Amino acid sequence: MGQPTLDDLRAFAMVAARRSFVKAAGELGLSRSALSHAMRGLEDDLAVRLLHRTTRSVSLTEAGERLLARLRPVLTELDHVLDDIARDDKAVRGTLRINGNDGAIRALLQSVVPRFLAKYPQMELDLVSEGRFIDIVAEGFDAGVRLGEAVHKDMIAVRVSEDLRFLTVASPRYLRQHGKPNSPEELHSHRCIRQRLPGGKRYRWEFARHGQAFTIDPPGALTLDNNTLMTEAAIDGLGIAYVPEPYARDALAKKRLVALLVDWCPVIPGLFLYFPGNRHIPAGLRAFVELLREETNDTRLK
Numbered sequence: 465m466g467q468p469t470l471d472d473l474r475a476f477a478m479v480a481a482r483r484s485f486v487k488a489a490g491e492l493g494l495s496r497s498a499l500s501h502a503m504r505g506l507e508d509d510l511a512v513r514l515l516h517r518t519t520r521s522v523s524l525t526e527a528g529e530r531l532l533a534r535l536r537p538v539l540t541e542l543d544h545v546l547d548d549i550a551r552d553d554k555a556v557r558g559t560l561r562i563n564g565n566d567g568a569i570r571a572l573l574q575s576v577v578p579r580f581l582a583k584y585p586q587m588e589l590d591l592v593s594e595g596r597f598i599d600i601v602a603e604g605f606d607a608g609v610r611l612g613e614a615v616h617k618d619m620i621a622v623r624v625s626e627d628l629r630f631l632t633v634a635s636p637r638y639l640r641q642h643g644k645p646n647s648p649e650e651l652h653s654h655r656c657i658r659q660r661l662p663g664g665k666r667y668r669w670e671f672a673r674h675g676q677a678f679t680i681d682p683p684g685a686l687t688l689d690n691n692t693l694m695t696e697a698a699i700d701g702l703g704i705a706y707v708p709e710p711y712a713r714d715a716l717a718k719k720r721l722v723a724l725l726v727d728w729c730p731v732i733p734g735l736f737l738y739f740p741g742n743r744h745i746p747a748g749l750r751a752f753v754e755l756l757r758e759e760t761n762d763t764r765l766k
Contacts, residue, residue, distance in 0.1 A: 612733025
């Protein structure tokens, strides 16, 4: 029986977490065949079968479950030791993985990312932009960025942006042709640019004024799944859009768009970086958070 390598044990833990050779291989930077070969080598070294393999799924054998239960705390403690050593020699190194939607990643790129990369040249940032709201722990991310109202209460959250609002906007050309709505109810007689959420549902537009809330499923022949595209479609006169104010700010300043129903558009919590509070915080994430707090002048935790 051979001696398993640390890399093979980490790879096994990744396969066990993802229950997929394809997903685990992608995160480890290996080919699927190389990862499969490594797992067979690990099983040969230990003289025991660890994984049940089918064409579509991977599951753990009883021996695999026992190994994983003992291995996880060992790998976690090893990460803590390496992190402590990195702090002791004042070196912050490694990879920091952050997930967020397009607007959230753009906000990081325009604020804290340049300073972080300049200050910590041994760090690598892996920023993943996608619309769907994921479990950052299960998907192997160190942190996520989303609107404050979407962040779970058990997460530590650090402000990324100021509070914001969604604005109803249309082009001057559209308004000349179709008139201006004076209340949310009047949107039912307009052409609206609807939004498809990552889960497949259409986004319902939310309005509020003087304690009165109003939600509509807007009518319209065009549906998009991207705020930038929705803003551009509104500029082109294809209808009324409902987008976060930062997406429309430039076009509003240049009078290519007109803000509508402003009194009905409430302010909501802005973007927050979030991560679990019950796990060890890697040195890279801690450094990122410190710079983010300096950038926003916000020391509060949600």
